[in-house]
Amino acid sequence: MAVAIQPSPMPRPSDVPVPIAAARPQQAKVQRRISGKENLLGGKAASFGITSVRPRRERPCDACRRRKSRCVIHEGALLCVLCEFHKQDCTFVQDPQPRKRKVVEVEKKDDSSKKRCVIWSPLVQQKNSVMHVDVINASIRSVDPTTIPQQLQKPLQKPLHKLPTRPSIPRDQRLIAQIESNVLGETLGLQRSKHSRYIGLTSPFDPVLVGLSQFDSRHESNLDVGTLRRVNDHETFIMYPDENAQDYGTDVEFNAEIDRLVSPHGPALIDIYFRIVHPSFPIIQKHVFLERYRTSGQNVSPPLLAGMYILALNWWSHDPHLSKHPRPDVNQLDAIASRTLAAAMQRPKLSTVQAGLLLLQRPDADSWSLTTQLVAIGQELGLHLDSASWSIPLWERGLRKRIAWALYMQDKWSSLIHGRPSHIFSANWAVTHITDEDITEEASLNPNFGTESEEERAENEKGQMLFAQMISLTGIMAEVMDTFYTQVAIQQFANAGKNSTRIILERAKPVQIKLKDWFAKLPAPVRMDNVTPKQLSSTGFLHLAYFATEITLHRRIIQSLSAESSDAYLLYICRSAAKTRLISAMDFVNRLRPEHLQAFWYFPSKINFTLISTFGGLLQATAPAREEADFYRMRLREYRWTLSVSSERAEFLDYAVQMLDTSRSMLKNLADKPSLAQTQVNSAGVPNPAVIRPLQSIQQGREQETIDLEMTEAPLQSLTRTTSTSAFSGFSTEPMDQYSESGHRDRTPNTPPSSVG
Structure with missing residues (x-):
């Protein structure tokens, strides 16, 4: 057996022999993450049963060791000079490189100490991708080896998804407490x-x-x-x-019940969650969670664990391994999640908000009251504040920021889809804009950072871009809601009478410009045409949200129009712009691929699909002539066909089909409209010259700028080339032309031709 001389923590007299101990396998080491503050406190490590912790001044920090620089710490400072300059944590996590020492005996080392557990991707699309997870993620600097059970020192040698939900091996509660204390003890939430x-x-x-x-x-x-x-x-x-708090101490029981419901497929479901949901919705610190899940899973928040399982079950049938087994009862998981979440709200933590947000991502979730509760809990936890300078771990600052913006989006999109006031106001929102550093998982927390494949890293980066772009778009959507749908704004438009449309257009123009700029600056990885065959892509929900925002803006304009009180040319301009956006949105839905439909969709998506049909129904109901109304009737019929076929891959689209049918039933009560010949509109949908004021008077001063709104940039002569049944196809020169143009050029078989009556 190989033995090595162990360094002594304290100087010894020359006549005292140095003890020789057997070398431990590297895999059995359990390291401790030590912050700069902990190193200043003598004796603190001893309280956790930690031995041989050298004083801070006798060793360089991790960053200085990597740079091979001198680690200089001024008197009374918590950070070294370099770490303070780079504004990073001054940590003492990594071990120094082992030095060569004489050994008494030389034996062949056990190669099993280098083995790691491998989680194989359960998805066909990602079957070549693996995620390595250590049995115990190194988090304790030094632990007495006598406190570590022998079972924990042996590496697992089976794929994780073939194991029980968690290894059924005895655990030393003192070791678990040490891991919990050192990973989470310095956190706030x-x-x-x-x-x-x-x-x-x-x-x-x-x-x-x-x-x-x-x-x-x-x-x-x-x-x-x-x-x-x-x-x-x-x-x-x-x-x-x-x-x-009430119901304290019941988490272990509920976790055991959750394990019973999903066993032995829990790890496989966790793998699915982190592969499909997490990249574009990174509200969990992945490697901190995996460490707790593997070493002390009974201490994971029950509603959070249940929420992750519930979301992952949406892809149960797509996994060749899981699909062979009976699917766990989602209703029972849902019941446990709801009950334990209510209990967790009595002792709120970040995991409480995480669990609530995940449960609200369920395809059938539609809880305005839960959203309002989560906003209140988030304010209790200080999520509305800027935590950049707080004395908490660096990874918790990034996590709090991601959860805060996820809560912000939940509140704002819930406000839109329910038509109710938002609970988060800009005057009381101090969270700074999200950056790459706030989303990227820290290498110091990810023991497998260097082993991730290029494909995995690219997918994670794409998801991070998607999350950041969704936050940015939500800010513009919130501006639309604040500008046009507050009670103050509604009253102002009502008091304006005939001038309400012009006031709305004046306020709409800057918002529309922001939307166009946002789309023009979209990174290439999150554009719709950037899809890898047989690899899921969640970019669909981002672009759908863009259309929902534009529709919400134009919907308010159309609602303000009146054939009796509005100027004929103004009526024509506004309706043409609205028709352009409706067609672009419908063609976008028509071009969704299986890679989009089977991916993760953000919670408002099923309503956003419905808003497209609602907008079409509004345009049909307010059409000035029978021919234009028939045009919208035909397009809505095509749209229903697209939704019904697509729902085979995305079941939540059944709701959009149901709501479209409801709108169509309401339209049956619509009174008959006059034909084009009986109206003051010609066959191209353009008002007759006799009813248009001279163009010169329209173009005078700011009035023309207001009417243009940069919402339709097609010249008037190009509009006159259309017919009554296709008068509103191809008008747009907006960024979304990529959908309308290619939609006619490469129509998928999901949608019947326009001639279908």
Whole structure:
């Protein structure tokens, strides 16, 4: 057996022999992540059973070791000079390179110590992609080997999806507590036995009085009512023990029930979740979660775990391994998730908001009340604040930012699809714009960062772009809602009377320009034509959201028009622009591929599909002539065919079909419209010259700028070349021409020809 001389933590007299111990396999080491603050505290490591932790000044930090630079730490500083300059954590996580030492015996090392567990992708599209996960993700700097069960020192040698939900091996609770404490102990929103609540400026805890408290090295101060935790000079939280909350202590029981429902397929479902949902909806710190799941899964939040399983079950039948087995009961999982989420709200943590957001992504989820509850919980956790300067782990800052923006999008899109007021206001939203650093998983938290394939990294980067672009688009959509659909705006338009349309157009123009600029700057990886065959792509929900935003804007304009009170030319311009966008949206849906339909769709998507048909019904109902109304009737029939065929791959589209049928039943009550010959509109849909004011008067001053709105850029002469049944095809020169033009050139078999009556 190979043995090596172990370095002594303290100097020894020359006459004292140096003990010789057997070398441990590298795989059995359990490392500890140590922050700069922990290194300043002598004896703190000992409280966790940690030995041989050298003082900070005797070793360089990880960054300086990688740079091979001198690690200089000024007196009283928490960060070294280089780490402070680069604004990064000064960590002491990595071990130094082992030095060659003399050994008493030389034996062949056990190669099994280098083996790792491999999770094989369950999806056909990604069968060549693997994700490596260590049995124990190194998180503790030094642990007494006698405290580690022998079973934990042996590597797992089977694919994870063939194992039970978690390894059925005895666990040392003290080791689990050490892992939990060192991974989450420094966090604010994910502590194991405590939860935090934000203290506002007008609460009984006045900032001046809080500043008089005595805070320890962890920035905590114990009071009779709880523990104060200062994260910077301005923000303070109060922390309460979880044991005082209702239903405390039942998580283990519910996790066992969840395991029973999905066993032995839990790991395979977790793999599906991180491959399909997580890239474009990264609200979980992947490798921190996997560490907890593998080492202390009973301490994972039950509603979060159930929510991940529920979403992953949407792809159960697409997995060749899982599809051979009976599908777990989603209703039972749903019931457990709802019950445990209600209990978790009594002791809110970041995992509570994560679980709620995931449950709201279910295809059949439509809970306005849950959204409002999550917004309130997010404010309790301080998610509406900028945490960039808080004394919390760096990875938690990025996680909080991602969860905050996911909550923001949930609130804003729920406001749109329900037609109700938003609960998040810009005046009280301090979260800064998201950056790549906020989304990218840290290499220090990902033990397999260097082993990920180029395909995996490219897919993750694409998902991160998708998430960031959806946040940006949501901001523009929120501006549309605030500008046109608040009660104040509605009253202003009503008071304007005949001038309401012109006021709406004036306010719409800058928003429309923002939408066009947003689309023009879309990165290439998230454009619709960037699809790899047989590889799922979630870009569909982003582009659908773009159409929903434009439709919401034009819908307000059309609602303000009146054949009796509106100028004929103004009526024509606005309706032409609206028709252009409707056709582009319908052709976009027609061109969705299986790679899009079977991917993850963001929660408002089923309503956004419905908004397209609703907008078509609105244009049909307000059409001035029978021929134009017939045109929309035919397009809606084609659109229904597309949705019904596509629903075979995306079941949630059944809702859009049902709502389209409901709209069509309402349109049966529509009164007969006069023909073009009986109206003041010619066969091309253009108002007759006799009813148009001289063009010169329209173009005077700002009035023409308001009418143009840059919403339809096609010249008037090109409009007159169309016919009554296809008068509104191909008008657009907007960015979305790629859908309308190619749609006619490469129509998929999902949609019948326009002649179908």
